[in-house]
Amino acid sequence: MLIDIALDAVGSDKAPEPEIRGAIEACRALPVRVHLIGPEPELRDLLDEHLEDEDLPIVIHHASERIGMDEKAAHAVRTKKDSSMRVGLKLVREKKVAGFVTAGNTGAAMATAKMVLGALPGVDRPALTARMPTATGSPCVLLDVGANVDCKPYNLEQFAVMGEMFARSVLKISRPRVGLLSIGEEETKGNDLTREAFPLLKALPINFIGNVEGRDIFNGSADVIVCDGFVGNVALKTGEGIGRLFRDLLRESLTRTVTAQVGAMLSRKAFNDFRRRLDYNEYGGAPLLGVRGVCIIGHGSSNEVAIFNGIRVAMEFANAGINTSIEQELANRPTRTDASPKAANPPNASDTAVQ
Numbered sequence: 001m002l003i004d005i006a007l008d009a010v011g012s013d014k015a016p017e018p019e020i021r022g023a024i025e026a027c028r029a030l031p032v033r034v035h036l037i038g039p040e041p042e043l044r045d046l047l048d049e050h051l052e053d054e055d056l057p058i059v060i061h062h063a064s065e066r067i068g069m070d071e072k073a074a075h076a077v078r079t080k081k082d083s084s085m086r087v088g089l090k091l092v093r094e095k096k097v098a099g100f101v102t103a104g105n106t107g108a109a110m111a112t113a114k115m116v117l118g119a120l121p122g123v124d125r126p127a128l129t130a131r132m133p134t135a136t137g138s139p140c141v142l143l144d145v146g147a148n149v150d151c152k153p154y155n156l157e158q159f160a161v162m163g164e165m166f167a168r169s170v171l172k173i174s175r176p177r178v179g180l181l182s183i184g185e186e187e188t189k190g191n192d193l194t195r196e197a198f199p200l201l202k203a204l205p206i207n208f209i210g211n212v213e214g215r216d217i218f219n220g221s222a223d224v225i226v227c228d229g230f231v232g233n234v235a236l237k238t239g240e241g242i243g244r245l246f247r248d249l250l251r252e253s254l255t256r257t258v259t260a261q262v263g264a265m266l267s268r269k270a271f272n273d274f275r276r277r278l279d280y281n282e283y284g285g286a287p288l289l290g291v292r293g294v295c296i297i298g299h300g301s302s303n304e305v306a307i308f309n310g311i312r313v314a315m316e317f318a319n320a321g322i323n324t325s326i327e328q329e330l331a332n333r334p335t336r337t338d339a340s341p342k343a344a345n346p347p348n349a350s351d352t353a354v355q
Contacts, residue, residue, distance in 0.1 A: 001273030002033040002057055005314045006088040009038035010066040012302045020046050022307025027098040030316055035097055037088040063087040069300055078204025086108055089116040094291040099294030099314035103302040110147045117293040122330030126290035127159045130236050136220030141167050145232035153197040156226050162289040162326050163224040164206045169320040176223035179212030285310040287317055294318050305334035
């Protein structure tokens with residue numbers, strides 16, 4: 001059976017071309033039906049141009065408005081009631097599709113998902129999750145990477161539960177090692193947030209390995225690393241920049257030193273493998289954990305490869321039933337008195353680190 005996935009067709013910087021190409025490739029390679037959300041006449045013309053006579057399970061849902069990258073998320077979410085994000089997420093809420101993918105404005109996507117889908121019981125703030133490449137070949141789950149700039153200790157506690165469940169359900173790691181991102185391994189190191197969060201994570205029924213440092217994101221010593229959205233987004237963007245630097249330096253070195261044709265071919269193969277391991281397009285976007293439905297948020301500069309992988313991740317996320325697992329896991333934890341209704345109010349869209 002085909003799994004229905006909604007795709008914001010006008011979200012990315014170069015939309016809708018990457019979305020159309022990514023949707024076509026996904027329908028060719030995966031058991032999915034893609035629902036393109038956006039202005040129907042524009043999408044229909046472009047889709048017909050690319051498909052010619054090919055019959056693929058792609059449908060279009062009209063949305064008359066789109067939210068730009070430079071728009072204030074809170075204002076756009078309130079005023080644009082027929083945006084592609086809202087139309088797509090309504091399909092998730094009505095269970096007409098199993099998940100939603102967008103490469104649009106991150107703050108608007110997070111705020112719209114919170115408003116349209118609602119948070120899971122026991123979740124005060126949804127968290128964006130990124131899979132970071134490591135030296136071992138297995139990704140490290142980093143959260144939050146941009147949904148919440150300012151966090152309370154109990155927010156990090158919830159992030160740890162959700163990230164651990166994600167690693168078990170999606171990455172198939174039987175007992176994920178969970179670390180708290182800080183400036184030193186000792187329990188007393190860090191700022192007020194990390195020092196107060198440490199005992200909360202330590203008390204959880206998870207494999208908490210204590211504080212980890214920035215280098216541990218990439219060396220494979222932890223499977224899940226928890227932090228607030230400000231720190232996580234800086235780490236994510238720094239990792240992307242380092243990846244591009246290494247890629248460019250390696251290409252330059254290979255071009256300068258490899259002369260034999262056979263050697264050049266072998267080096268290109270190794271380089272392409274290296275590039276894929278560092279390329280964020282291969283990871284397909286960040287799942288928004290803690291909302292009542294599957295929402296995958298990709299990079300604004302996503303190409304068709306990233307869109308394809310975003311659809312793949314949404315399909316895998318829906319198949320894993322991770323939202324149900326997170327809800328059950330949080331329901332079994334005692335409610336904390338410090339997570340008061342006033343403190344637990346969800347952030348508005350202006351709180352997000354990524355716009």
